[in-house]
Structure formats: structure tokens, C-alpha cells
């Protein structure tokens with residue numbers, strides 16, 4: 001099969017487009033012929049090499065994918081070959097105390113497609129049957145590839161961890177990332193009364209408003225924390241979605257209302273922000289971590305996508321052979337929504 005892979009960590013020059021052996025589905029696995037895959041920031045980190053996370057070279061990256069079931073391993077009853085499916089990118093052991101409690105992403109040996117095991121930037125992949133879900137019929141392969149990881153991440157952050165309620169207010173930093181485009185939509189779906197976003201790009205601010213954001217702040221000309229306080233009559237917002245980290249953390253603390261919740265799922269600008277503990281205890285804030293999600297969260301998010309209540313946002317589509325261009329686009333930060341790789345394009 002054709003695949004993108006690398007045999008050493010490094011920059012984009014380590015990415016190779018070439019032949020890899022077809023995977024064979026083992027017991028309990030499903031072989032999927034991938035139609036489209038999508039990039040995540042995780043793929044940049046995996047290419048660079050993540051300390052403490054060794055990969056087996058040659059390594060095929062990619063967490064998100066959609067395609068058609070080609071064959072079933074022993075003991076698997078479905079879905080039938082020919083079915084269109086999307087992949088839940090989180091892999092878990094199924095037996096630890098967290099798995100038994102249904103908390104897949106808390107598994108003591110939690111792994112992600114394309115990070116710890118071969119991923120979706122290939123014409124075929126074999127995955128556990130529990131990771132295979134029906135693809136929404138209304139979506140093209142490009143759109144069906146563009147939501148599993150970020151949709152699941154944003155859903156758990158807002159619905160489960162922050163427990164967003166109707167009428168509350170939300171700030172989403174750095175709109176344009178896959179997680180942020182879903183966070184805006186999920187916040188509105190939950191009944192948020194006002195959703196604020198930030199971006200340095202006028203085009204991204206305009207597109208975020210089209211997605212449902214009520215107000216968009218240019219963080220290059222405004223102090224975001226102060227701007228939120230002014231826009232909310234000094235009250236602040238109930239929930240802050242922060243996947244940016246070092247560059248935004250102090251603004252998150254300032255923007256949060258008394259008893260507000262700050263949810264973090266990433267630190268794209270750096271993991272060690274300047275902290276201000278006095279703000280946390282004085283405002284009685286709750287700081288919530290979140291990583292991907294459970295099967296029931298995935299099913300709920302998928303149902304909302306299926307029903308057209310959430311719309312995957314595709315930035316650009318590249319043929320698999322042009323994966324380096326897709327990685328460059330991801331690294332540039334210029335995109336709005338997901339960067340997709342098409343297998344037979």
C-alpha cells in the first residue's frame with residue numbers, strides 16, 4: 001500500500017511517501033481502506049519526536065481517518081465489509097480500573113493512532129473493532145476525516161469537564177484550530193448565551209462569527225483578559241477553553257468570572273506559563289484538564305455531527321503524496337479548520 005512514513009525524527013524532510021506492507025487484521029480488529037485522513041498538531045510533535053514516547057520505525061503517523069471496511073479479523077462480527085466508517089483515535093487496554101469505569105482516555109496505557117501505533121496516513125489500517133463507528137452519511141470523506149479527534153476533545157472539554165450550562169458565557173482562545181472550531185459550535189449547541197473568540201486574523205474572526213461566535217477579539221491589538229472584562233461588565237466568562245498555554249494562561253485567569261472554569265487540553269505556545277495562584281483562590285476558579293474522551297462522549301458527539309448540529313470545518317485538502325505541504329500548512333498556523341489528506345487524489 002501507499003503510505004507516508006518516517007525512519008527518523010526530524011523536520012519535514014523525514015516524511016517519505018512510498019510503499020509499506022498491507023496491514024493484516026488480527027483477532028478483534030477491522031481492516032479499513034482509508035479514503036481520507038486529517039492532520040492534528042499531534043502529528044507535528046510525533047514527527048519531531050516526543051520525549052518518552054518511542055515509535056517503531058518506519059512509523060506511519062495520523063490519528064484521524066475515514067474509509068471503507070475491507071475485512072474483519074477473527075471474532076469480529078461487524079460492521080460488514082463495504083461499510084463506511086470513521087475511527088475513534090484513542091486506544092485503551094480495556095481492563096484497568098479506568099477502562100472498567102468507561103474512561104478510555106484515562107487508561108493507564110492510553111495510546112493514540114499514529115502516535116504509539118501505525119496511523120491513518122496510509123491506504124489501509126487495522127484497528128480494534130471498538131474504534132470503528134459508522135461514518136455520517138451526509139458527509140464527504142474529506143469532512144468525515146475532519147472531526148473525530150478534535151470533536152471528541154472539544155466535546156469532553158465543554159460538555160463533561162466544564163459541564164457548560166445554558167445561558168453561560170464562554171471564551172475560546174485562538175480560533176482556527178480544529179478544537180476551537182468545534183468548541184465554538186458545541187458551546188452554542190449547549191446554549192451558551194455569548195461565545196467570545198480570539199484571533200490575530202480578520203478572516204478567522206469573520207469565519208468564527210459564521211460558526212456562531214458572538215464576539216471576536218484581535219489579541220494583537222487588545223489585552224484579551226481586560227477586553228473580556230469590559231465586554232462582560234467586569235464579570236468575566238463562566239468557561240475558558242485554553243489549548244494555547246503559555247501565551248494565553250494569564251488572560252484566561254483574568255477573563256474567568258468568579259467561580260469560573262478553565263479547561264485545558266493543550267499548550268501549543270508552551271507548557272510553563274506565568275502562574276498567579278492568588279487569582280485562582282480569590283476568584284475560586286476551577287482548573288480542569290482534559291484529553292480526548294470516552295466512547296459514550298464520542299458516540300454523543302458523532303450523533304450531533306450526524307444530525308447536522310455540528311459541522312466539521314475543512315481548511316485544505318492535499319493528496320497523500322503531498323503530505324509535506326500539509327504539514328507545512330499545519331506548522332504555519334494559517335489554516336482555519338482541518339487539513340485533510342485524500343488517498344486517491
Ligand SMILES: [Zn+2]
Nearest residue numbers: 093096099107
Ligand atoms: Zn485501560
